[in-house]
Amino acid sequence: MGIDPNTLKLRIKSTDIEMDPVKTFMHLTYEVYYDSGVMVASNKLAERLANAQAIPDAEKRLISRAVGEFNQAKWQFGSLESLGGLSPFEASLVLEHWTVERDGANWKLSHVLSGTFEDVAIPATGLFPEIPDRVAAIVARVLPPPLWAWASSPEAGKFSANCVVVSGATSYNVYDDHGNGTFTLLGSAPTNAGGTITVPAGYYRVRMAGVKAGVVGILSRTVPVQVS
Numbered sequence: 001m002g003i004d005p006n007t008l009k010l011r012i013k014s015t016d017i018e019m020d021p022v023k024t025f026m027h028l029t030y031e032v033y034y035d036s037g038v039m040v041a042s043n044k045l046a047e048r049l050a051n052a053q054a055i056p057d058a059e060k061r062l063i064s065r066a067v068g069e070f071n072q073a074k075w076q077f078g079s080l081e082s083l084g085g086l087s088p089f090e091a092s093l094v095l096e097h098w099t100v101e102r103d104g105a106n107w108k109l110s111h112v113l114s115g116t117f118e119d120v121a122i123p124a125t126g127l128f129p130e131i132p133d134r135v136a137a138i139v140a141r142v143l144p145p146p147l148w149a150w151a152s153s154p155e156a157g158k159f160s161a162n163c164v165v166v167s168g169a170t171s172y173n174v175y176d177d178h179g180n181g182t183f184t185l186l187g188s189a190p191t192n193a194g195g196t197i198t199v200p201a202g203y204y205r206v207r208m209a210g211v212k213a214g215v216v217g218i219l220s221r222t223v224p225v226q227v228s
Contacts, residue, residue: 010070024049028062093145113216143210143217151206151225162194169210177205
């Protein structure tokens, strides 16, 4: 069964301020859940503050972002059934940051990290391929997202990044997600999907992706980590 988007709700869990000697961030944590209370997804947003006067406006922007992401989640979750072993949330990770555009009689798939795949045959009964067909076309060419990822900072200047092993991956890239469609490669983890990354102190939105034959796969969910 597909998920009825009308049964999804948004819960703003908390906002908080995090300060260090150089940067100050406001965080907002939210959850997407069913009427039954079962959580579908969660995320933690962050915005850097210039001063204390910026707090009210920053909080409004973060709430607006959370509502926008929730509306997108309703569209994603309400538009497809479980596909190829992927949950609706994992399928939404697959679609994230990919563009699909006409390429002659077929389509061109492009992603800022994975690259471009031209002349891809995707069924389209209307003007644009349906979501399940787009998901299938993408995962046929790149590795699926790690089903789970986590990060922690056990010592100053470093954090450890780990994820559930992705079948076929020969290594794992670790990125900082800047939240605007751009990413910074922080390092690479070995094939056991775990490794320690050395970085400057700061707040990171860590995401991992399996790599096969030099092609970057789908990014994991975002994992926030603070490095002292």
